[in-house]
Amino acid sequence: MRAYKPKDNVQKKPYYTDRFHKVPHVPKEAVESDEVFAADLEAIKAKFEVLDAYIQVGQMVVFVKPEDNYSVLELMRDELEYTQLSEMSAVDFLAQSNSFEIFYQMLSMNKVKRIRVKMTISKGDSINSVEPLFRSADWAEREMYDMFGIQANGHPFMKRILMPYDWHDHPLLKTYPLQGDEAASWYEVDKIYGKEARDIIGPELRDTAKVDRYDSNRFARLGFEVPKGTEITGNEPEITQEYQEDGGVFLIKKFDRESSKVIDDPQR
Amino acid sequence: MAQIKNRLTPFFENITFDREDNEMVLNFGPQHPSSHGQLRLMLHLQQEQIVKAHPDVGYLHRGMEKMAENMIYNEFMPTTDRMDYIASSSNNYGFALAVEKLVGLEVPRRAKVIRMMILEINRLMSHLFWLATTALDIGAMTVFLYAFREREYLMDIMEGYCGARLTHSAIRIGGVPLDIQDTFISQLKDFLDKLPANIKDYEDLLDTNRIWLMRMEEVGTISTEMALSWACTGPMLRASGVAWDIRKEEPYELYDEVEFNVPYSDKGDNFARYRIYMEEMRESAKILYQCIDMYDDCVKNNQTELMAHSPKYVSAPKLDIMTQNYSLMQHFVLVTQGMRPPVGEVYVATESPKGELGFYINSQGGPYPYRLKLRGPSFWHTGILTDLLPGHYIPDVVSIIGTTNIVFGEVDR
Numbered sequence A: 001m002r003a004y005k006p007k008d009n010v011q012k013k014p015y016y017t018d019r020f021h022k023v024p025h026v027p028k029e030a031v032e033s034d035e036v037f038a039a040d041l042e043a044i045k046a047k048f049e050v051l052d053a054y055i056q057v058g059q060m061v062v063f064v065k066p067e068d069n070y071s072v073l074e075l076m077r078d079e080l081e082y083t084q085l086s087e088m089s090a091v092d093f094l095a096q097s098n099s100f101e102i103f104y105q106m107l108s109m110n111k112v113k114r115i116r117v118k119m120t121i122s123k124g125d126s127i128n129s130v131e132p133l134f135r136s137a138d139w140a141e142r143e144m145y146d147m148f149g150i151q152a153n154g155h156p157f158m159k160r161i162l163m164p165y166d167w168h169d170h171p172l173l174k175t176y177p178l179q180g181d182e183a184a185s186w187y188e189v190d191k192i193y194g195k196e197a198r199d200i201i202g203p204e205l206r207d208t209a210k211v212d213r214y215d216s217n218r219f220a221r222l223g224f225e226v227p228k229g230t231e232i233t234g235n236e237p238e239i240t241q242e243y244q245e246d247g248g249v250f251l252i253k254k255f256d257r258e259s260s261k262v263i264d265d266p267q268r
Numbered sequence B: 001m002a003q004i005k006n007r008l009t010p011f012f013e014n015i016t017f018d019r020e021d022n023e024m025v026l027n028f029g030p031q032h033p034s035s036h037g038q039l040r041l042m043l044h045l046q047q048e049q050i051v052k053a054h055p056d057v058g059y060l061h062r063g064m065e066k067m068a069e070n071m072i073y074n075e076f077m078p079t080t081d082r083m084d085y086i087a088s089s090s091n092n093y094g095f096a097l098a099v100e101k102l103v104g105l106e107v108p109r110r111a112k113v114i115r116m117m118i119l120e121i122n123r124l125m126s127h128l129f130w131l132a133t134t135a136l137d138i139g140a141m142t143v144f145l146y147a148f149r150e151r152e153y154l155m156d157i158m159e160g161y162c163g164a165r166l167t168h169s170a171i172r173i174g175g176v177p178l179d180i181q182d183t184f185i186s187q188l189k190d191f192l193d194k195l196p197a198n199i200k201d202y203e204d205l206l207d208t209n210r211i212w213l214m215r216m217e218e219v220g221t222i223s224t225e226m227a228l229s230w231a232c233t234g235p236m237l238r239a240s241g242v243a244w245d246i247r248k249e250e251p252y253e254l255y256d257e258v259e260f261n262v263p264y265s266d267k268g269d270n271f272a273r274y275r276i277y278m279e280e281m282r283e284s285a286k287i288l289y290q291c292i293d294m295y296d297d298c299v300k301n302n303q304t305e306l307m308a309h310s311p312k313y314v315s316a317p318k319l320d321i322m323t324q325n326y327s328l329m330q331h332f333v334l335v336t337q338g339m340r341p342p343v344g345e346v347y348v349a350t351e352s353p354k355g356e357l358g359f360y361i362n363s364q365g366g367p368y369p370y371r372l373k374l375r376g377p378s379f380w381h382t383g384i385l386t387d388l389l390p391g392h393y394i395p396d397v398v399s400i401i402g403t404t405n406i407v408f409g410e411v412d413r
Helices: A035-047 A066-078 A136-148 A182-192 A195-201 B064-068 B073-081 B088-103 B109-138 B141-162 B183-206 B210-216 B224-229 B270-300 B318-323 B325-336 B377-383 B394-404 B408-412
Strands: A050-056 A059-064 A084-093 A099-108 A113-122 B024-028 B040-046 B049-056 B344-352 B355-363 B371-375
Touching (some): A035 A066, A084 B371, A113 B344, B088 B344, B210 B394
Antiparallel strands (some): A050 A059, B344 B355, B355 B371
């Protein structure tokens, strides 16, 4: 029987894990250990439900409900001086809990503090766009849609940004293989030559590191090159590579293979 | 193989005229020499004036975040070179620092000093490159040749250190792989002694140049609110009146031990950005002089360690690997399986020459990052063109793209 391979996460897996390996955790500190963060958290808690909050590697992480994202960020910008949205994106936890984690990385330049606002949404849900608050969310949300397929409601231009507009599927999902899926391998063939040319051209080779040892065209047989499609017997004649034109070049002395000295003594 | 007719239509009509509202749509790029890589701008024009700009990016998208999810942490280091390839060590460093913060590594002092020198050399390289290309876009050919000449000296120093001119991979998670070569300090000192005169040359050519001023002053003005809203960082933000430098505010490495100023301006136009790049070069030189002294102290105090000591995450020195059994085993595991950082997440921002370079790493305890988000500052500096370009004229587009200093390896990742 063929071994079962999970379809919900097709990313690379560690080929070996020690049976006794205990997974450590990055320590989480209580929010009370930092005055500024504690005050910020109080202000957020006064108006919104906070599901979890802690400090990790010097930055506060606050979990809020996904429907509050706009108003929490508005409060942080207008009252708590978090004037910049440095980054926002999602993390795919579909295989574990059928949900995405969305994070907003906020920066306060007056307080010199960074807060990460996080929320969990189920598969297929969308979030409110925060583009009216921060223009930087315009491109960030488009990238999130492009990579994960999460829509931002109220966004002025919810289109793909990095991938082609007619690309199939969202590449950063864990279900999406590294070399692209079936649709990806036909994308350029269909686009340039049309579907009817599929049989003639064949799918695009999307793993450029893959070596086919029977492919005499791509595989490097240095010094023993043969024309494409030739049967490899192992008795191919050696072809000496000439690096200079036959007629010679102006002012450049022709390299003479016979009179050159090969240094084969490692102790020279 | 048989010839197959392709369906690509010839794309010589770069301009659409047939619109009712007298608006013209101009495709700027993606092969335009001043688009600094692969930027395509769709510009809606009324006469020569832009009424709507739509930057189209993604022509250099290589899926680095996806690649990171399928690589061990050390394997990903050379990929970061290809983000901001003008100053690749700053990307190496940003990634290394993020992983170090995640696993809690303490880097030896000598390695920190070397890293700082490499970072500042990269900043100088990047700023010189910026000056050269922007001046060339605007037509100042002489400055291009001068600035590239100086950049070449720095590239030679970097080449002597790591063997590469552009894609350095000169920094490792936990330190640096090598001590600097014998000629490094003397060459660097020679360069730094010459640099003020060079910067003065550029300024003599540009500061009072009538054409330069016309193309730069009062063009591409970004207000403070706009810069903050668009998440601008680095020189783009400092030119708009916010003196925010991560090296100063959230110091990493030994930046809290060196003295330097943060130049800023409240003008927000192209010329302010140009001035800030020039002043930052002077500040970088100042930092480098101090780094040379710090390095000499390390040599005097016999601090020779270059990599953090942490057998779980960092391989032992080569001598130990070759002589001691346990070090060899550890090295084998780290190379074949990779380090396994603890479960958790981290966002680390560093001040790259372009602005805030952030690495968000979400680790689930495996040897591959569960999610890695790269925050290239140029991504937002490209986005701001949507709001910045309307109202300007076509020649201004070139100078504005120039001063935003966008690099497409970082935008498209």
